[in-house]
Amino acid sequence: MSTTAILERLDKVDPMLPYTATIRAIRTEAYGISTFSLEYNDPAAPMGFAPGQFNMISLPGFGEVAISICSDPNAPRMMEHTIRYAGSVTRAIGRLRVGDAVGMRGPYGNPWPMELAAGKDLMIVSGGIGLAPLRPVILEALHRRSRFGRVLVLYGGRTPQDLLYTTEFEKWQEGGIEMYVSVDRADETWKGQVGVIPMAFYRTRLDHRNTLVFSCGPEIMMRFVIYEAMARRVPKEAIYVSMERNMKCAVGFCGHCQLGPVFICKQGPIFRFAEVESFFGREEF
Amino acid sequence: MVGSSVPRVLATVLLAKPAFQHVLDNLSQSGFQLIGPTVRDGTVILAPIRKVGEFPVGWALVQKPGSSRLVQNHSTEYFSCTVGAHSWKPYLFPPRFDLLTAHRNGNGWVFEPCLDDSPPFAFIGVRSCDLHAIANLDDVFINGNIRDPHYARRREHAFILAVNCNSAVSTCFCTSMNSGPRVHTGFDLALTELPDSFVIEIGSEAGSNVLAGTDWQPASAFDVGRVAQIAQRTERQIQRQVSTSDLPKLLYDTIDHPYWDAIAERCLSCANCTMVCPTCFCSTVEDHSELTGTKTKRTRVWDSCFILDFSHVHGGNSRPTIKSRFRQWMTHKLAAWIDQFGRSGCVGCGRCIAWCPVGIDITEELSKMRSLGAR
Numbered sequence: 001m002s003t004t005a006i007l008e009r010l011d012k013v014d015p016m017l018p019y020t021a022t023i024r025a026i027r028t029e030a031y032g033i034s035t036f037s038l039e040y041n042d043p044a045a046p047m048g049f050a051p052g053q054f055n056m057i058s059l060p061g062f063g064e065v066a067i068s069i070c071s072d073p074n075a076p077r078m079m080e081h082t083i084r085y086a087g088s089v090t091r092a093i094g095r096l097r098v099g100d101a102v103g104m105r106g107p108y109g110n111p112w113p114m115e116l117a118a119g120k121d122l123m124i125v126s127g128g129i130g131l132a133p134l135r136p137v138i139l140e141a142l143h144r145r146s147r148f149g150r151v152l153v154l155y156g157g158r159t160p161q162d163l164l165y166t167t168e169f170e171k172w173q174e175g176g177i178e179m180y181v182s183v184d185r186a187d188e189t190w191k192g193q194v195g196v197i198p199m200a201f202y203r204t205r206l207d208h209r210n211t212l213v214f215s216c217g218p219e220i221m222m223r224f225v226i227y228e229a230m231a232r233r234v235p236k237e238a239i240y241v242s243m244e245r246n247m248k249c250a251v252g253f254c255g256h257c258q259l260g261p262v263f264i265c266k267q268g269p270i271f272r273f274a275e276v277e278s279f280f281g282r283e284e285f
Numbered sequence: 286m287v288g289s290s291v292p293r294v295l296a297t298v299l300l301a302k303p304a305f306q307h308v309l310d311n312l313s314q315s316g317f318q319l320i321g322p323t324v325r326d327g328t329v330i331l332a333p334i335r336k337v338g339e340f341p342v343g344w345a346l347v348q349k350p351g352s353s354r355l356v357q358n359h360s361t362e363y364f365s366c367t368v369g370a371h372s373w374k375p376y377l378f379p380p381r382f383d384l385l386t387a388h389r390n391g392n393g394w395v396f397e398p399c400l401d402d403s404p405p406f407a408f409i410g411v412r413s414c415d416l417h418a419i420a421n422l423d424d425v426f427i428n429g430n431i432r433d434p435h436y437a438r439r440r441e442h443a444f445i446l447a448v449n450c451n452s453a454v455s456t457c458f459c460t461s462m463n464s465g466p467r468v469h470t471g472f473d474l475a476l477t478e479l480p481d482s483f484v485i486e487i488g489s490e491a492g493s494n495v496l497a498g499t500d501w502q503p504a505s506a507f508d509v510g511r512v513a514q515i516a517q518r519t520e521r522q523i524q525r526q527v528s529t530s531d532l533p534k535l536l537y538d539t540i541d542h543p544y545w546d547a548i549a550e551r552c553l554s555c556a557n558c559t560m561v562c563p564t565c566f567c568s569t570v571e572d573h574s575e576l577t578g579t580k581t582k583r584t585r586v587w588d589s590c591f592i593l594d595f596s597h598v599h600g601g602n603s604r605p606t607i608k609s610r611f612r613q614w615m616t617h618k619l620a621a622w623i624d625q626f627g628r629s630g631c632v633g634c635g636r637c638i639a640w641c642p643v644g645i646d647i648t649e650e651l652s653k654m655r656s657l658g659a660r
Contacts, residue, residue, distance in 0.1 A: 014398045015431050016384050016570075016585075022393070041393065060387035060394055060581035061574040086599035101393035246598050248569050251431040254588070255567030256595060258617060260537070261624030266429075282540060284609035 015251045018058045018103030019045040024078060026098055029164045033129065034094065035070065035082045038104055045104075048076040050111030051136035052242065052270045056250050057081065058103030062092040066247040066265075068133035069107060074143055079104075082132040082164060108250040109269050112137050112240060117212045121149040125225045127156045127197050127217030131164050133242055133269075134216055142175040152178045152204060156197030156221070159183055160190045180204060198224035201232065208233040214270075216242035223281050226273055239273040241280070260285065291493045297504040297512075298496065300483045305363070306337050307499040308446075308474075312407040315495070317444055320376055321409030322366060328355050329369035331376075334409065341366040348456040348635065351644025364410050364448045364478050367457065368634050372415055372563030376406050377422060377439050382585045384435070384570065389579040399582070401435055405442035411472065412450055413465030414457075414634040418563030419445075420471060424626040425566045444491060447472035449512065450519045456635030458525040458648055464632040466523070467516040477512040484508045527648040528655060529629065533620040539658040540612065548650055549608035551643050556589035558637035558645075559614065564622075564630050565589070590614050615647065 025037040038057070040047075049055075049069050058064045065087070071080035085094040093102065114137065122141060124134050134153075141151045153172065157163040160183050173179055180200040182193035193200070198221070211234055215225045222241050229239055243264050248254035250265045257264035260279035262271070279285055292298045300308070312319055313335065321334040324341045334340070340363040347354045353369065383399040411419070419440075426436035450457075450466040459465030468475045473492030477484040484504050487493045559565040569588040574581045588595060590613045596603040604610050622630030631647065638646045 014385070014434050016583075017398050018385075018396050020393050020396065058387075058396075058583075060389075060583070061572050061578070063572050064570060084599065090599075099392055103387065103394055103396055244598060245603065246596050248588075251433075252429055253426060253431075253433055253566070254569065255590070256569070256588070258613075258621065260616075261533070261621045263625070278537065284604050284606060285540060285613075 015105075016249060018056065018064075018105045020101050021045075021057075021104040022101050023096055023098050026096075029082060030162050032094075033082060033084045033164065035080050036093070036096075037071070037078050037080050038102065039078050040104065041101070046107070049073055049079065049107035049136075051114060051140055052112040052133050053107035053109045054133070054250070054269065055079065055081065055104050055106030056108065056247075057083075057089075057093065058105075059089055059092050059096075060103065063089045064103070064248070065089045065093075066108075066250060070132040070135040072139040072143070073136050074140070082129060082135075084129050106250070108265055110267060110271075112214050112270050113212070113272075114140060118147050119149065121152070121207055121211040123152045123154065123206060123211050123213045123229075125154040125197060125200075125213060125215040125217070127221040128158065128162060129164065130215075130217035130221075130242070131155055132216075134214060135165060137214060138172060138177065141177065142172065145176050149210065150178060151176065152180065152206075154180045154197055154200040154204075156182050156184070156195075156200070156217075159185050160187060160192075178204070196224070197221060198228045201225075201228040206232055206234065208235075211238060213239045214242075215240065219243075219281060226280075236274040236277060237272060240270055241273055241276070242269045243271060243276065244269065291497045292487050292501060292503075294487050294490060294493055296487050296493075297509055298485050298487065298501040299504045299508050300485055300496070300499060300501045302481050302483065304499045304501070305483060308495055309335065309337065309409070311495045311497065311499070312444060312446075316405060317407035318404040319407050319409055320373070322364070322369070324355065328353065329366050331369070331371040331373065331408075337363060340364070340410075346454065348454045348639040349644075350456070350638050350646045350649075351641055353639040361480070362451065362478050364476070365452050367450060367452065367454050368412060368415065368636060370561050370636065370640055372418060372561070372634070372636070373408050373411060374418070374422065374563050374565075376408070377419065377443070378426070378436055378566065378568075380587045382435060384583045384585050387581045387583070401438060403439065405444070406439070407444035407446060409446045411445050411447045412634075413447070413468045414459045414462075414632040415563055416445070416447055416468060416471045417462075417464035417632040418634065421564040421622075421626070421628065421630060421632070422566060424628070444495070445472045445474075445488075446492075447475040447488075449475065449477040449516055451478055451515050453519050453522040454635070455524060456638045457523050457633065458527060458635060459633035460520055460523050461525070461527045461529060461648070462629055462631055462633035463529075466519045477515055479508075479511060479515075484512050525635070525648055527651050529619075532629070533623050535655055535658055536616045536620040539654050540616070542654065542657060544654060544657050545608045545612050548611055548645065549606065551645055552607050552611045553643060554591045554593075554607045554610055555642060556591040557640050557642060558647075559589040559591060560587065561636040561640045562618075563634060563636070564618075564632060567595070569595075590617070615650065618647070619651065
């Protein structure tokens with residue numbers, strides 16, 4: 001959906017008014033984390049999203065939460081949302097079943113710069129549930145594999161049980177994506193790497209003149225990802241991060257998602273690192 | 286006969302004081318609910334009024350850091366009392382506002398917008414600082430890519446009768462923020478109060494029409510001169526000054542300064558400053574369900590960056606200390622706002638100074654930060 005089309009819809013209707021969407025499928029990803037496939041009931045609801053955008057999902061009586069869309073942007077009718085049961089709204093959503101309805105509005109936010117990645121190597125670095133907003137990037141890269149150079153996914157989780165989308169990894173690799181997966185704490189079943197994800201930089205090479213880094217995960221992880229990337233001479237203009245703050249409206253009214261001079265819902269959640277550098281990692285800012 | 290027609294837009298006219306009730310009546314008859322200053326609960330608030338007798342004549346608000354006191358004086362002026370705790374914000378952006386209802390329908394939900402049945406407001410006595418504050422709210426709610434239809438409706442229907450301040454109190458600092466005391470734009474009518482008459486500048490067609498049938502006369506050069514004199518006199522009364530040069534940089538450069546800890550020692554994180562601030566716009570949403578579980582109302586409620594929950598995300602709170610919350614408020618107001626909207630979020634009305642229970646003074650803290658940051 002083009003920005004103009006989004007703006008047109010928002011001008012006609014209340015931007016805070018959700019559409020009804022039905023849960024078509026629920027897939028358990030990890031303990032306390034499931035992926036919900038949601039489809040709008042109303043054919044007039046907005047169709048289409050770009051990788052990195054998010055929806056506001058409502059459960060009346062509980063509230064609204066911002067959740068990244070984690071599915072294939074080429075199949076926009078059914079939007080998937082990986083949700084960790086962390087707060088009161090997400091826990092209530094976790095009690096729903098296939099066929100139940102929620103409210104949904106979106107898509108919001110500034111997407112990953114896919115067009116800038118064309119012809120370049122793409123390094124996707126994420127931790128934990130941070131892989132969700134990057135999955136559309138991976139699926140898009142699989143669709144149009146020849147548009148990109150190398151596509152690397154560096155993915156880390158606390159334990160093997162915390163990793164998302166593991167059943168898809170093989171398919172991604174077959175599609176020409178290099179995967180580096182590691183966990184902080186292994187168990188006896190784990191055959192892969194152990195260690196925090198920025199360490200994966202030491203196991204691969206990157207061409208600093210021709211690589212874009214997309215990163216999403218805990219801020220502490222992204223801090224070290226940026227450090228490792230810049231240590232390999234990747235310019236800060238080529239590093240993109242996804243930021244997270246509390247959000248109540250997603251349209252710039254509620255003030256909750258301010259980070260220094262930006263509203264994360266409007267100018268983000270994806271930022272070029274150079275834009276947020278002065279505020280990034282500032283304690284309590 | 287002059288009084289039977291209406292003055293043209295941008296004209297300046299003179300209206301005898303007794304005729305002012307006629308202006309109010311014209312507004313009421315046009316369907317506006319009049320909101321103006323009046324004495325209630327031991328202070329001056331902005332509330333529905335009908336008659337000139339309801340203005341705070343003979344009262345003054347004496348304000349200083351941490352204090353606002355209503356005292357009697359011998360003034361006969363309608364508009365000599367400066368700003369109280371209320372701004373016009375609650376009328377444009379209500380503290381509680383029903384956004385939508387959700388009805389259960391089988392497995393599903395039907396979402397419907399709530400109807401805002403408020404009448405159009407005529408704001409009587411909007412001062413220059415508050416006019417600038419309304420422009421700030423416009424930036425947030427209607428001048429961006431996405432418009433808030435609720436704010437837009439109230440704002441677009443509002444009639445603004447502005448007033449040039451003829452006195453200032455110790456908390457006023459509009460001259461530093463370049464937002465007063467003289468009203469320049471954004472009004473339907475702008476009044477300057479003289480002992481027995483008003484000099485009125487006509488800012489719009491609507492403003493012009495409201496003077497129909499009142500015995501207005503074209504203002505003389507002498508009257509216009511009086512307006513300038515009064516503005517100058519008020520300006521001289523404004524003692525509080527703060528340097529605003531290079532503001533975003535100053536505050537961004539001092540983010541990690543230990544002086545923020547010193548402010549936090551005094552700040553109670555009570556959120557009073559954000560409630561009285563005419564530009565603070567943060568809100569949250571609350572869902573209220575009926576006991577049947579089939580109907581939920583979603584309400585937008587004022588929120589504040591001083592509230593601990595404000596920045597809560599899974600895994601924690603990004604501003605757990607009072608220091609970080611005060612810093613957020615002050616750097617947003619004076620620095621980030623300029624990056625976001627191209628103008629300061631502070632209009633120099635001084636409300637946060639008077640209504641801070643411990644008397645934290647944003648101008649003093651800013652000056653202190655400047656002197657410390659420079660070192």
